Amino acid sequence: MQIDLHTHSNGSDGTLTPAQLMHAASVAGLDVIGLTDHDTTVGWDAAVRELQTVRRRIGLARGAEISCQTDEHISVHLLGLLFDPSEPKLATTLATTRDDRVPRMHAMIAKLNLAGIAVTFADVEQQVATGATLGRPHLADALIALGVVKDRGQAFDQYLNNDSPFYVGHISPNPIDAINLVNGAGGVSILAHPGANARNDQISETAIAEITAMAESGLTAIEVDHRDHNPAIRTQLRRIAADLGLLVTGASDFHGTGKLNVLGENQTSETVWDELVARSSGVEVIFG
């Protein structure tokens, strides 16, 4: 089985519509795809509708990638899968995060304008699908359209990365709260790419302590096999997962043409997938 549990559509910062993503999954030969747009479930219905028309029988795990922040303001991404989207506390938290991304975008634009880069909010809005979660990649796309940078990668390297003077954060839940919200809505929670920003090829002691606290709060799995993890990080994360009794997943984090990541390039085992489904009760897996 070909199982890829972490992908983005243009419901957030991917470049394919949810419908196009289902077809791309079919062409890529996937048996299971997770749709995990940032802080939203907006693409779920369109993906479900389109699934009936793809050539291959595919299971769709509906989910979201929740932007979180630790109390020390470290960014953490949490994948929630198979949760009930109408659970009010979770829905409100996601909406609050999405809403705050608008003033956050204005603040980043203001900083760029002060540095002489004449990008406007209207320029960014042109890059965002209706109803999608607004993010830095849309600002990157606006900078590309203006000829300031050649691609998203250059935009992040020069202007938009977390350490840049133009970076502004947004309201987001603590990862422990997010785990409780996802689990409370009948979902399973997966710590996304925890080694993506690791320094010196090492998960820090601080990060291990945080992952331990998340495990104690009901975290289900760690995403180990991910493009942004080198072999040393993967080995270390597998050991941490084993020590904490957590499942291990892998996924592409596909963003269409917004990133180099290719559908199915990293995958989750069938055993782990079955276990994730068994532990969830929010929504069913949809089969096309």
Ligand code: AMP
């Ligand atoms: P935001 O959610 O607005 O904070 O933006 C973060 C998103 O930007 C992440 O989900 C990434 O997918 C995307 N991103 C981060 N770095 C890069 C990069 N170098 N190239 C393309 N996309 C990136």
Ligand code: ZN
């Ligand atoms: Zn993204």
Ligand code: FE
């Ligand atoms: Fe992420």
Ligand code: FE
């Ligand atoms: Fe992602």
